[in-house]
Amino acid sequence: MAWLGADRPVSLSAAFAMRPVPLPQDTIDGFEDARRARFEEGLYLWAYADAPANPAGSAYLLGFSIEIALKAAYFRVEGLAPAFPIDHQVLNTARNKAGLLGVTTPHESFHSLVFWCEALRALRVSLGSPLPPAADAPLQRYARSSQDRWWVGMRYQPSATSAAELDDLVEAASWFDSNYVLLYR
């Protein structure tokens, strides 16, 4: 077994970085910027849309803001640095780790709100810092209710979101926006 610590001149990650076609890298920092942006865009469409009977755009963006919040909070709890690249290997490891911690919800190409909610909760419990009940209960409730109203594939479907469902998504996304920091602290 070899140990390649920070004191070594050449690291394995450096070897990966030398690959000829660098891909854009997702990071916690990027997730957090995107989370806030998608939330504000979704809220804007909800508040100012001329055709509230067709709220698909708003619902789509608000759902993404929740997904990104859960994902970013998970990796914050994991302990990764904000600028660390979140690639498919990191995602696969998170998926497998969630499975070992008893999460059975399918990740749905890493877009399932309930998967990320359960993975986050399980990771926090395993690390000895479960969410307080006052945050844990709404976290679960809003993740589950939002999953009933949003899925990543809805972009290919005619809008099926009612005004009442959109109001529910606004309430849920607003909770995640207001309580985002609480999810990982």
Add this chain to the structure above:
Amino acid sequence: MPVFRHAPSRTHQHHELVAELARHLEPAPGEPLPPQPEIYEEEVPGTRPLLRVWVVWGAWANLSELERSQIILEAYERARGRKAMLGVSIAAGLTPREAEELGLAVQAASA
């Protein structure tokens, strides 16, 4: 027309490979070990001790990337406990050929 079947999510070697990898992670004193699997650990920047783990092993050849990652995490948990498993942020398995194609074997040898 041929019939294509999806491989099961866990191959029949799964538990055997977990046990073998765990044996390499925490070998008994004086226990002779074969040259593979090669285990490379690298510290990952973060707010708590985290590792990126690569395991180079010919035994990965017929396994998916996902199952390789799963086996590595299970082996860490078995050999070093849950806390150590939770500290693995990236678990990736590569065959020697894949490692060579990525330049990892060369990098590791020169480090």
